[in-house]
Amino acid sequence: xxxxxxxxxxxxxxxxxxxxxxxxxxxxxxxxxxxxxxxxxxxxxxxxxxxxxxxxxxxxxxxxxxxxxxxxxxxxxxxxxxxxxxxxxxxxxxxxxxxxxxxxxxxxxxxxxxxxxxxxxxxxxxxxxxxxx
Numbered sequence: 001x002x003x004x005x006x007x008x009x010x011x012x013x014x015x016x017x018x019x020x021x022x023x024x025x026x027x028x029x030x031x032x033x034x035x036x037x038x039x040x041x042x043x044x045x046x047x048x049x050x051x052x053x054x055x056x057x058x059x060x061x062x063x064x065x066x067x068x069x070x071x072x073x074x075x076x077x078x079x080x081x082x083x084x085x086x087x088x089x090x091x092x093x094x095x096x097x098x099x100x101x102x103x104x105x106x107x108x109x110x111x112x113x114x115x116x117x118x119x120x121x122x123x124x125x126x127x128x129x130x131x132x133x
Contacts, residue, residue, distance in 0.1 A: 002035040002101045004072050014072060016051075022066075023052050024075075032076050032098055043076065043094070051078040054112065055123060070112060073098035077116075081127040088124045092116050 006014050007028050016024040030045040053066035054074040066074070076098050080091040095116060099109040 002033050002040075002097060004076075004098070004101065005031045005033075014075065023050065025050055026075070030072065030075060032072075032094070032101070034094065034097055035101075043080075045076055045079040049075070049079045049083065051075045056112075056115075064108070064112065068104075068108075069102060070099050070104045070108070073102055073104070078127075081124050082130065088120065091124070092120065 014030055015027040017027055018024045026045060026047055026049045029047055030049075031042055032045075033040060033042045051074065054064065054068065054070060056064045056066050073095055077091060077095040080086055080094060081088075084091070086094075092113065096109065096113045099112065100106070104112075
């Protein structure tokens with residue numbers, strides 16, 4: 001079965017720190033296990049990984065806040081873009097899988113996935129360029 005786990009006591013919780021309330025650093029590892037149908041790989045997001053939640057334009061925050069039910073999927077997606085050599089397509093696919101594993105309603109998951117697929121290239125390129133420096 002796919003899903004998330006951490007060392008935190010409560011399900012879905014993730015221990016992070018922030019200086020500005022918008023950018024976060026993981027204080028514990030986050031684990032995501034992909035569906036068994038595609039191998040059941042477990043991806044580990046390490047302590048120290050950085051995230052800003054879902055990159056949703058401020059104008060849409062009342063509908064899709066950056067820290068919604070899909071928060072852990074956004075953390076994972078930020079890590080995949082910034083710190084791995086996976087293709088953009090695979091990073092976005094894992095985001096989709098993670099949102100479904102979290103129980104994000106399919107309409108919401110599809111809206112976020114489609115937005116990332118349509119507009120995520122600039123963020124992907126910037127994250128990969130940032131890693132190279």
